[in-house]
Amino acid sequence: MINITVNGEQYTLDVSPEMPALWVLRDVLQLTGTKYGCGMGVCGSCSILVEGKAVRSCVTPISNFNNKEIISIEGIYKVNKTVQKAWEELNVPQCGFCQPGQVISAVALLQEKPSPSNEDIDKGMSGNICRCGTYLRIRKAIHLAASKMNESENDDAL
Numbered sequence: 001m002i003n004i005t006v007n008g009e010q011y012t013l014d015v016s017p018e019m020p021a022l023w024v025l026r027d028v029l030q031l032t033g034t035k036y037g038c039g040m041g042v043c044g045s046c047s048i049l050v051e052g053k054a055v056r057s058c059v060t061p062i063s064n065f066n067n068k069e070i071i072s073i074e075g076i077y078k079v080n081k082t083v084q085k086a087w088e089e090l091n092v093p094q095c096g097f098c099q100p101g102q103v104i105s106a107v108a109l110l111q112e113k114p115s116p117s118n119e120d121i122d123k124g125m126s127g128n129i130c131r132c133g134t135y136l137r138i139r140k141a142i143h144l145a146a147s148k149m150n151e152s153e154n155d156d157a158l
Contacts, residue, residue, distance in 0.1 A: 002066050006031065007075025017063035021055075022046045024062045025072055033073035033100050037129075044128030047101035048072050049079065054101075054108040054127075073100035080107045082152075086145035094132035102128050106142050114153075115146055 002013045006029060015024055025031045025048070034057055037045030041056035048057045049071035071079055083106050086092075093099045102125070109116060109124035116124065121139050130138070 002062050004062070004065050004067070005069040007070070007072060008078060013062070015062060017066075018061045020058050021048065021060050021062045021065060021070070022057035025057065025070075031072050031074050035097055035100055037098070037101075042127075042129070043098070044101040044105060045098050047104040047128065049076070049104050049108060052108060052111050054105045056127075071104075073103060076103060076107060080110070080145075080149075082148050083107050083110065083141070083145045086141040086148065090137055090141045090144060092134055092137040092141045094130075094134050098128060098130045098132075102130065102138055106138070106145065109142065110146055110149065114150060116142060 002015060002017060004011050004013065006025070011029065013024065013028060015028060022034060022036060025034050034048060035045040036058060037043035039058050041059035044056065046056055046058040047054045050065060050068055077084060083103055087099065087103060105125055105128050109121065113120050118139060121142050125138060
């Protein structure tokens with residue numbers, strides 16, 4: 001049995017410990033927002049947030065997450081609403097397929113670097129491929145989200 005928490009809900013799963021986390025999310029828990037892209041952990045479409053880090057769920061066995069908390073795109077608003085709002089405000093998605101993984105990676109990046117430079121963004125997002133080429137809009141959205149998050153923190157400090 002595998003015990004995991006996904007988006008705040010606890011599950012005890014009777015699945016193969018070797019089953020990739022992606023298939024547990026999509027096929028067992030019916031959380032289909034996390035996408036299957038390359039199946040090799042290269043494109044980032046399958047990214048999920050585990051303990052603040054973006055992890056490729058297509059190549060990571062679910063047993064690696066036993067007794068851990070997973071945040072998928074369906075639950076990312078519980079961790080960070082600002083990134084999704086910035087994505088909407090700047091109309092980032094084109095086809096949208098890679099965007100769940102892009103948002104997850106952006107949230108992980110902003111948790112690590114609250115005021116990222118262009119280089120930080122390019123480096124932090126380099127594992128996420130967008131076949132539509134929305135990289136400049138993604139970068140702008142990350143800067144916008146960082147700005148709003150930092151403004152919010154400054155307002156809270158006053």
